[in-house]
Amino acid sequence: MRVLIIAVICMLSLGACQSQHMQAIDKSNLNLTVDDHSALIEFMRPESYGSRFxxxxFNITNGTPELVGILSAQNRFIIKLPAGSYRFAVIGENADFLDAELDDGKLYAASITTHIGFMRMQYKLHAVKNSSLEAFNQQCPSCIWTKPLPSAKEWADANMPSIRSKISKYLPKWINNPSRAIINPSDNLAP
Structure with missing residues (x-):
């Protein structure tokens, strides 16, 4: 019996931990319509690795970090933006970035991978290129759709000094990397 209890505790501790600042939603509640002046970009963290973190x-296009969402393992969210040029940052122990040039009426995607850091997890943003929507969804068929709660902005505001510090530290190196992550207008997900 004792072995069974220990096994259950271990399994529970390895399970995904949903961010308290995001709410799970049904896909049918998503607004996936785009018009002639907007685009959609989906962020997905398909791995179960690092599930406790x-x-x-953040959208850092205008220089001021604006939280767009928080991803736990096997979670995803989607945002609607006016077509145009954007820069996004993912923050953990480090910061990583993604530039995106979004065209009117199209759907784009980015995935986040997890790596072991010194004290916490580190994350990397990847541009999804030359993929179909079906192939992208197969990366994580059980991923949970989420949306930010009002507390997400409060959390971001309270942690803004640390967030800005990481962006300042890691952005110059990323900008000078010729293989940095970029979503081009033609990288939209084909239906």
Whole structure:
């Protein structure tokens, strides 16, 4: 009996931990329509690895980090933006970045991978290129759709000094990397 209890505790501790600042939603509640002046970009963290840690994603296009969502393992969210040029950051122990040029009426995607850091998890943003929507969804068929709660912004505001510090530290190196992550207008997900 004791072995069974220990096994259950171990399994529970390895399970995914949903961010307290995000709410699970049904896909049917998502607004997936785009018009002639907007685009959609989906962020997905398909791995179950590092399930106790969350990765926060920011739109840093105008220089001021604006939280767009927080991803736990096997979670996803989607945002609607006016077509145009954007820069996103994922924050953990480090910061990593993604540039995106979004065209009107299209759906784009980025995935986040997890790596062991010194004290916490580190994250990397990847541009999804030349993929179909079906192939992208197969990366994580059981991923949970989420949306930010009002407390997400409060959390981001309270942690803004640390977030800005990581962006300042890691962005110059990323900008000078010729193989940095970029979503081009033609990288939209084909239906």
């Amino acid at each position: 969350q990765s926060s994603i």
